[in-house]
Amino acid sequence: MKLPKFINEAYTDFSKPANRRKQQDAIAKLEAELGKEYPNIIGGRKVTSKEKFNSINPSKSAQVVGVFQKGTKDDAQNALDAALEAFETWKNVTPEKRAQLLVNASKIMKKRRFELNAVEVFEVGKSWMEADADVAEAIDFCEFYAREMLRYADAKTAVQLPGEHDELTYLPLGVGVVIPPWNFPFAILVGMSTAAVVTGNTIVLKPSSDSPLNGYKFMEIMEAAGMPPGVINFVAGPGAAVGDTLVMHPKTRFVAFTGSKEVGIHINEEAAKVRPGQRWLKRVIAEMGGKDSIIVDRETDLAVAAKAVTVSAFGFQGQKCSACSRVIVDEKVYDEFVPMLVRMADDLTVGPAKTQENYMGPVINQRSLDNIRRYIDIAQKEGGRLAAGRVEVSHAGYFVRPTIIADVAPTATIAQEEIFGPVLAVIKANDFDHALEIANNTEFGLTGGVFTRNPKKLEQAKKEFFTGNLYLNRKCTGAMVGAHPFGGFNMSGTDSKAGGQDYLLLFLQAKSIATKIK
Numbered sequence: 001m002k003l004p005k006f007i008n009e010a011y012t013d014f015s016k017p018a019n020r021r022k023q024q025d026a027i028a029k030l031e032a033e034l035g036k037e038y039p040n041i042i043g044g045r046k047v048t049s050k051e052k053f054n055s056i057n058p059s060k061s062a063q064v065v066g067v068f069q070k071g072t073k074d075d076a077q078n079a080l081d082a083a084l085e086a087f088e089t090w091k092n093v094t095p096e097k098r099a100q101l102l103v104n105a106s107k108i109m110k111k112r113r114f115e116l117n118a119v120e121v122f123e124v125g126k127s128w129m130e131a132d133a134d135v136a137e138a139i140d141f142c143e144f145y146a147r148e149m150l151r152y153a154d155a156k157t158a159v160q161l162p163g164e165h166d167e168l169t170y171l172p173l174g175v176g177v178v179i180p181p182w183n184f185p186f187a188i189l190v191g192m193s194t195a196a197v198v199t200g201n202t203i204v205l206k207p208s209s210d211s212p213l214n215g216y217k218f219m220e221i222m223e224a225a226g227m228p229p230g231v232i233n234f235v236a237g238p239g240a241a242v243g244d245t246l247v248m249h250p251k252t253r254f255v256a257f258t259g260s261k262e263v264g265i266h267i268n269e270e271a272a273k274v275r276p277g278q279r280w281l282k283r284v285i286a287e288m289g290g291k292d293s294i295i296v297d298r299e300t301d302l303a304v305a306a307k308a309v310t311v312s313a314f315g316f317q318g319q320k321c322s323a324c325s326r327v328i329v330d331e332k333v334y335d336e337f338v339p340m341l342v343r344m345a346d347d348l349t350v351g352p353a354k355t356q357e358n359y360m361g362p363v364i365n366q367r368s369l370d371n372i373r374r375y376i377d378i379a380q381k382e383g384g385r386l387a388a389g390r391v392e393v394s395h396a397g398y399f400v401r402p403t404i405i406a407d408v409a410p411t412a413t414i415a416q417e418e419i420f421g422p423v424l425a426v427i428k429a430n431d432f433d434h435a436l437e438i439a440n441n442t443e444f445g446l447t448g449g450v451f452t453r454n455p456k457k458l459e460q461a462k463k464e465f466f467t468g469n470l471y472l473n474r475k476c477t478g479a480m481v482g483a484h485p486f487g488g489f490n491m492s493g494t495d496s497k498a499g500g501q502d503y504l505l506l507f508l509q510a511k512s513i514a515t516k517i518k
């Protein structure tokens with residue numbers, strides 16, 4: 001099997017009237033269908049629970065997007081059993097056939113692109129462009145990991161000893177648990193799940209309770225693409241009941257998690273405990289939070305830097321793990337840069353995500369809204385100056401204006417803790433060395449950016465700025481599969497790189513076979 005060279009999926013050009021119309025039609029169609037009930041899927045069977053929960057539209061909190069099953073511990077157990085049974089056959093399916101499944105899925109996603117975009121618009125409040133980029137990334141993951149699996153299937157040992165035939169073959173691990181977040185509700189869910197199954201594992205997928213319809217759509221697509229029953233089992237439900245049962249189960253071989261630091265630490269701790277009947281140490285792939293900085297040096301085009309910071313801080317309402325939540329500005333240009341940034345933030349439109357003109361939609365839920373307000377209060381109590389974001393938006397959803405807090409101390413609460421909303425801290429630095437020191441002063445290490453014309457400073461940043469994804473003279477969001485393998489250091493996770501050539505290794509174990517031939 002030979003696939004053409006990987007290329008990233010293009011974004012939809014919404015300046016074209018035909019594309020705008022298709023997107024509007026898909027939004028209208030989905031809106032007419034909102035509120036339907038969706039089952040869990042265990043061993044290919046559709047399963048309902050006594051208790052349900054609603055997925056809601058954060059742009060209009062009274063609107064129910066879908067009704068989902070509140071899975072129980074028993075559902076989690078049954079799903080693991082179904083995955084264990086399916087593993088016995090799926091592990092023997094050839095890498096070529098497993099890769100083909102992903103290519104089939106990618107084709108279906110391309111056909112259903114506008115519908116999938118619409119699901120994100122309603123379920124998590126992504127703007128059209130952000131939703132479209134997320135679906136494009138999911139397509140990229142399918143295509144990239146399909147090719148990567150073929151590459152690993154063709155692995156050779158570095159040395160062939162005389163008189164021997166030396167082989168290296170990559171085996172799947174077993175049954176895994178995949179726990180994605182809501183913020184890249186399709187891309188991350190698809191990326192982690194497809195990496196796990198293309199390598200021959202079977203999984204239980206527990207979607208975020210804020211975005212289960214995205215997960216359900218993925219299940220529909222995988223079934224249509226030819227996935228056998230039990231390879232992916234879908235159990236929506238509470239993190240504590242369903243998630244913990246899956247993570248602690250002795251037959252779980254690995255956990256692929258993306259989400260907050262707190263939940264990541266909890267999962268890592270629980271997975272580390274060896275329970276009765278367990279025959280391995282569980283592998284945990286955890287991609288966690290960030291507190292990402294962009295440094296604006298005195299030697300740079302301030303307007304270009306301000307635009308990039310604005311996009312990085314407020315795109316998808318600042319709810320990207322890669323979002324810029326701290327801008328560290330050289331004191332020489334601070335007084336010129338901050339008003340520029342404030343003007344750009346004040347110009348951003350905020351409102352319901354289904355309206356294409358709104359650059360920013362809502363934040364995900366009431367808890368998040370309350371949390372963001374709390375941080376804005378703390379920031380001001382600690383001496384920060386509210387420079388943008390005074391106006392509250394009154395719609396029926398969870399809206400926050402892009403907020404800029406200037407004059408923040410490098411160790412202030414909002415300079416250290418992940419807020420996960422459209423709140424940007426502006427910190428003043430004495431010079432470039434000081435800026436780098438501040439940039440490295442959190443427990444995280446996910447993304448970072450530097451704006452400077454000075455090549456020496458760029459080289460210094462390459463050496464000293466301790467982040468998994470460093471961006472020089474560009475925005476710090478929008479990692480592209482293949483080009484920017486994504487994942488952070490320290491408390492940002494287990495140093496894995498989604499969309500990179502090392503990623504599938506995390507779901508595989510290598511077997512060396514030496515055969516005497518003379």
Ligand code: NAD
Nearest residue numbers: 180181182207208239243244259260263287288289290321
């Ligand atoms: P979260 O930690 O609240 O939830 C993530 C997932 O964990 C959800 O599916 C949730 O239901 C589940 N969960 C909760 N408690 C659990 C438990 N006890 N056992 C098992 N599962 C449990 O995070 P979130 O709010 O969905 O996502 C936002 C966070 O994700 C931010 O911190 C963000 O930085 C991070 N994130 C990181 C990356 C990355 O690549 N590093 C990418 C996207 C998001």
